[in-house]
Amino acid sequence: MAAAEALAAEFEAIRPRLVGVAYGLLGSLGEAEDVVQEAWLRLCRTAYADIEDVTGWLVVTVSRLALDVLRSARVRREEYVGPWLPEPVLEDGDPADRVTLDESMSMAMLVVLESLSPAERTAFVLHDVFGLTFAEVGQVVGRTPAACRQLAARARGHVRGRAPRFAVDQDEHRKVVDAFAGACAGEDLRALLSLLDPDVVLRSDGGGLAKAARRPLHGPDRVSRFLVGVVRRYTSRQLVLAPTSVNGWAGLCGTRDGRLKFVIGLAVADGRITEIYMVTNPEKLGNLT
Incomplete structure (x- = not known):
C-alpha cells in the first residue's frame, strides 16, 4: 500500500x-x-x-x-x-x-502548430x-x-x-487588452480602429454550435464592425466583458447571466492587435468558469 x-x-x-x-x-x-x-x-x-x-x-x-x-x-x-x-x-x-x-x-502559437x-x-x-x-x-x-x-x-x-509578431511584455499586452475591452464595451469604432494592426486577422470558432464567422476576417474595418456587432447582440442581455488570463496572456471573457458565452485571446505587437481568437463553441467552454 x-x-x-x-x-x-x-x-x-x-x-x-x-x-x-x-x-x-x-x-x-x-x-x-x-x-x-x-x-x-x-x-x-x-x-x-x-x-x-x-x-x-x-x-x-x-x-x-x-x-x-x-x-x-x-x-x-x-x-x-x-x-x-x-x-x-x-x-x-x-x-x-x-x-x-x-x-x-499562446493561442497564436497553437494555431500555427495546427499547420504542422x-x-x-x-x-x-x-x-x-x-x-x-x-x-x-x-x-x-x-x-x-x-x-x-x-x-x-x-x-x-x-x-x-x-507565427504572428508577438514581441511585447505582459504589462504592455495587458494595457492593449484593457483598451480593447473598453472600446468594445463602448461600441467605439474609432477607438477600436486605432488599436488594430492594418493586417489584423480575427478567427472565431463556433463549431457550428454558436454564432461565429465561418471564415477568418481580415483588416481593421471588417474586424471592428464584427466585434461591435457581437457586443450589440448581447447589449440588451447584460453582457459582462471581463479580463482573464487566456493561455498565460491577458485576454477577455464574455458572460451573460453568469454563463460564459465566449473567450477572446489576442496577439499584440508594437502596441496594436495583430490576431484575435474568439472561441464561442459551447463544447470548448463547458469546463471553464
Whole structure:
C-alpha cells in the first residue's frame, strides 16, 4: 500500500506538467486530461517497481497517447465547421487545478502548430518547449534522434515563418487588452480602429454550435464592425466583458447571466492587435468558469 500511495503522490505532483505536455500536442484540454488519465491507468497495470524514472515514463507515455489522438483528430478538424481554434486555458481558478502551461503556448502559437504534421509538432513541442532530448522524442515518434532533430528544425522554421509578431511584455499586452475591452464595451469604432494592426486577422470558432464567422476576417474595418456587432447582440442581455488570463496572456471573457458565452485571446505587437481568437463553441467552454 505504501508503494502505491507513493506512486499516486508522485503522479499527482507531476500531473499539471503532463496535462501541459498533452495540451501542447493536442490543443484540447479535455483530450489532454483523458490522455493523462489513460497513462495513469497504464502505469497502474505495469510493474512500476521496475521503472527507474516514473516521471520520464509518464511523459513518454502521455506523449505517445497524445500523438495517436492528434493523428485521428486531424481528420475531424478538416471537417470542422468554420475555423478550428484550440480550447482556451483560463488560469484564474484554483492553483491546485492549474495546468503547467509554457508561456509560448499562446493561442497564436497553437494555431500555427495546427499547420504542422503530427510528427513535426510532437518533435517541436517536446524538444523546444518541454526540453526533452531527441532520444526521448524518438521514443515517442518512433524515429532516430537524428530524424527527430530534422523534424524539430523543419517545425522551427515553419513556426518562425508563420507565427504572428508577438514581441511585447505582459504589462504592455495587458494595457492593449484593457483598451480593447473598453472600446468594445463602448461600441467605439474609432477607438477600436486605432488599436488594430492594418493586417489584423480575427478567427472565431463556433463549431457550428454558436454564432461565429465561418471564415477568418481580415483588416481593421471588417474586424471592428464584427466585434461591435457581437457586443450589440448581447447589449440588451447584460453582457459582462471581463479580463482573464487566456493561455498565460491577458485576454477577455464574455458572460451573460453568469454563463460564459465566449473567450477572446489576442496577439499584440508594437502596441496594436495583430490576431484575435474568439472561441464561442459551447463544447470548448463547458469546463471553464
